[in-house]
Amino acid sequence: MRGLDSPRNGPKLGWSRVGGISQTRRVFGVLIRIDSVTKRYPDGTVAVDRLSLDIPDRSITVLVGPSGCGKTTTLRMINRMVEPSEGTILIDGVDSRQQSVNTLRRGMGYVIQNAGLFQHRTVVDNIATVPRMLGWSKDKARARARELMERVGLDASFAKRYPYQLSGGQQQRVGVARALAADPPVLLMDEPFSAVDPVVRKGLQDELLRLQAELGKTIVFVTHDIDEAVKLGTMVAVLRTGGRLAQFAPPAELLSDPADAFVEDFLGADRGIRRLSFFSSGGLDLLTAPVVAVDATAEQIACRAASDVPYLLVTGLDGRPLGWSEPGALTAGRVDVGQLLPYGRPFVAGKDSLRAALDCAVLSPTGWAVAVDAEGRAAGVVSQTAIGEAIRGAHAHASAHAASVDPKAATR
Amino acid sequence: MNRFFDIPSDLQHDWLGLIVVHLREALLPVLGGLLLALPLAQLCVRLRWLYPPVLWVTTVLYAIPSLAFFVVLIDYTGQTELTVMIPLTVYSLVVLVPAIVDGVRSVPQETLAAATAMGFGPVRRYVQVQLPIAVPAILAGLRVATVSSISLVSVGMLIGNQGALGNLLHDAQIYNRPELAWNSVITSAALAVLADGALVVVRVLLTPWMPGAKRGAKSRTAGARPESAAVPALEDAAR
Numbered sequence: 001m002r003g004l005d006s007p008r009n010g011p012k013l014g015w016s017r018v019g020g021i022s023q024t025r026r027v028f029g030v031l032i033r034i035d036s037v038t039k040r041y042p043d044g045t046v047a048v049d050r051l052s053l054d055i056p057d058r059s060i061t062v063l064v065g066p067s068g069c070g071k072t073t074t075l076r077m078i079n080r081m082v083e084p085s086e087g088t089i090l091i092d093g094v095d096s097r098q099q100s101v102n103t104l105r106r107g108m109g110y111v112i113q114n115a116g117l118f119q120h121r122t123v124v125d126n127i128a129t130v131p132r133m134l135g136w137s138k139d140k141a142r143a144r145a146r147e148l149m150e151r152v153g154l155d156a157s158f159a160k161r162y163p164y165q166l167s168g169g170q171q172q173r174v175g176v177a178r179a180l181a182a183d184p185p186v187l188l189m190d191e192p193f194s195a196v197d198p199v200v201r202k203g204l205q206d207e208l209l210r211l212q213a214e215l216g217k218t219i220v221f222v223t224h225d226i227d228e229a230v231k232l233g234t235m236v237a238v239l240r241t242g243g244r245l246a247q248f249a250p251p252a253e254l255l256s257d258p259a260d261a262f263v264e265d266f267l268g269a270d271r272g273i274r275r276l277s278f279f280s281s282g283g284l285d286l287l288t289a290p291v292v293a294v295d296a297t298a299e300q301i302a303c304r305a306a307s308d309v310p311y312l313l314v315t316g317l318d319g320r321p322l323g324w325s326e327p328g329a330l331t332a333g334r335v336d337v338g339q340l341l342p343y344g345r346p347f348v349a350g351k352d353s354l355r356a357a358l359d360c361a362v363l364s365p366t367g368w369a370v371a372v373d374a375e376g377r378a379a380g381v382v383s384q385t386a387i388g389e390a391i392r393g394a395h396a397h398a399s400a401h402a403a404s405v406d407p408k409a410a411t412r
Numbered sequence: 413m414n415r416f417f418d419i420p421s422d423l424q425h426d427w428l429g430l431i432v433v434h435l436r437e438a439l440l441p442v443l444g445g446l447l448l449a450l451p452l453a454q455l456c457v458r459l460r461w462l463y464p465p466v467l468w469v470t471t472v473l474y475a476i477p478s479l480a481f482f483v484v485l486i487d488y489t490g491q492t493e494l495t496v497m498i499p500l501t502v503y504s505l506v507v508l509v510p511a512i513v514d515g516v517r518s519v520p521q522e523t524l525a526a527a528t529a530m531g532f533g534p535v536r537r538y539v540q541v542q543l544p545i546a547v548p549a550i551l552a553g554l555r556v557a558t559v560s561s562i563s564l565v566s567v568g569m570l571i572g573n574q575g576a577l578g579n580l581l582h583d584a585q586i587y588n589r590p591e592l593a594w595n596s597v598i599t600s601a602a603l604a605v606l607a608d609g610a611l612v613v614v615r616v617l618l619t620p621w622m623p624g625a626k627r628g629a630k631s632r633t634a635g636a637r638p639e640s641a642a643v644p645a646l647e648d649a650a651r
């Protein structure tokens with residue numbers, strides 16, 4: 001649609017999404033440029049104060065901050081539901097005031113808290129709203145709506161239902177489908193998931209990331225939840241009360257390098273732990289010596305007991321972990337599975353992050369984390385100490401990497 | 413009982429004829445009131461400051477006795493049905509304007525914001541989003557206005573037998589036939605109940621999307637079973 005296939009004039013910006021181990025360097029253009037925009041209301045309140053942001057295309061940019069930081073106002077200035085008092089907003093290099101406001105809005109999907117569905121229209125007609133306004137035939141618009149229902153994970157049987165017959169999570173899926181109906185290049189999302197319960201919210205977040213991987217929209221996402229921002233954002237803009245930008249950075253950099261005390265405070269006390277989500281567990285040295293099968297012979301047990309580990313992990317005949325045992329308590333051929341210490345929740349080596357690995361180690365009664373492969377078979381065990389070393393290694397690697405690519409090029 | 417439907421000839425209508433006149437005199441004002449109230453309510457929604465004075469004016473007008481209205485109007489419109497219908501139209505506004513304003517205002521903020529963000533202009537938004545969602549409130553107002561209008565028509569008797577079924581009250585007195593008064597009261601009441609019922613049916617037909625209309629909506633949704641709404645909700649929670 002508009003702009004996505006035209007050559008880009010803006011500068012190409014590059015940065016790495018993951019600080020340390022798995023480096024996927026992506027290159028983006030700027031689709032929306034917010035240029036020293038101020039919103040001042042007649043009573044003198046300043047909602048947004050000289051804000052400048054370059055929102056890269058085909059990625060999720062999250063605006064996050066406490067209430068009253070002007071994040072929703074900023075979002076609504078992009079589709080001109082709020083008109084800026086000063087400054088300009090360029091969409092793909094063109095001033096947003098140069099086209100009619102309704103044309104501008106029909107080119108941008110909008111998802112709102114509680115979905116804001118039209119309660120008097122069926123699900124399929126809700127989704128078909130914008131295509132119908134753009135002059136599509138009823139059949140074509142409805143066919144498109146049904147296609148989108150499938151895309152956002154809604155069963156076709158919902159098509160003829162009314163919004164009141166759906167759960168909050170399903171309504172929000174309809175809201176996302178409705179925003180995508182005319183295939184706009186831009187998606188504006190205003191706290192879309194904050195009114196649903198945490199389990200549904202996590203599902204919707206994962207679904208959004210999956211959709212985004214398929215569709216590659218330019219998404220501007222407003223939330224007050226820093227965890228959501230870190231999870232979803234390619235770039236995160238932290239705004240402070242009074243509508244000023246505190247920091248604009250990829251989430252890993254935000255966690256490792258908060259610009260000031262406000263950002264650090266906003267990120268919360270456990271930002272160090274959360275940053276580990278961006279480091280892969282693939283670099284951990286897994287020990288296989290303390291892993292012993294349930295049908296092991298006396299020699300095998302003795303040999304493993306000699307490898308200087310306080311506990312052995314007993315696995316079943318299929319290779320799945322069963323539990324921990326002290327070496328002395330194991331008798332060949334007579335392993336009592338009921339006597340084993342629980343092994344807790346294992347992590348998937350290479351797929352899960354260091355955060356997951358550390359969590360497993362902390363929760364494990366022995367202080368050792370169990371790594372499994374994709375099929376759930378034990379791949380090895382790793383101690384808290386080893387994970388700690390891996391974390392320090394990842395940090396060192398990240399800062400060396402950051403120095404070489406100069407992250408300021410991305411944050412500007 | 414055979415004299416119950418024997419309408420004196422000075423009324424120039426039989427019983428069914430009186431009913432037709434009565435409904436015309438009662439329902440046209442409600443329709444006129446609705447046509448006036450829709451734009452007026454839209455103005456009150458858009459200009460918040462306008463609503464209190466409009467409400468005040470409609471209430472004051474409602475407080476004017478119909479007889480006083482007739483006295484003023486008779487100079488212009490004479491002893492006609494129009495003289496009866498104009499006050500009834502004005503009276504219906506006191507119910508209809510607040511019903512529409514409250515109905516339109518009850519549309520959730522998110523729905524309005526979503527409509528605006530999708531590129532609905534103010535007129536399209538009012539007609540396609542706000543009014544349909546206000547239908548239950550508007551019909552609730554219409555029911556009150558209709559029933560009250562049907563009962564008020566009888567006053568038209570005072571300006572030269574323009575009160576349709578109400579004229580029977582006068583005839584009951586002058587011909588000393590109390591059964592005509594019973595006829596007037598019972599027929600008016602029956603008309604009011606039937607008109608009210610008809611509006612309820614209209615409301616149900618217009619709002620298949622309301623939770624209350626569950627059974628109707630269910631039978632419309634092919635293959636929807638009673639438990640089917642709960643099952644996807646659980647599936648969603650499990651995700």
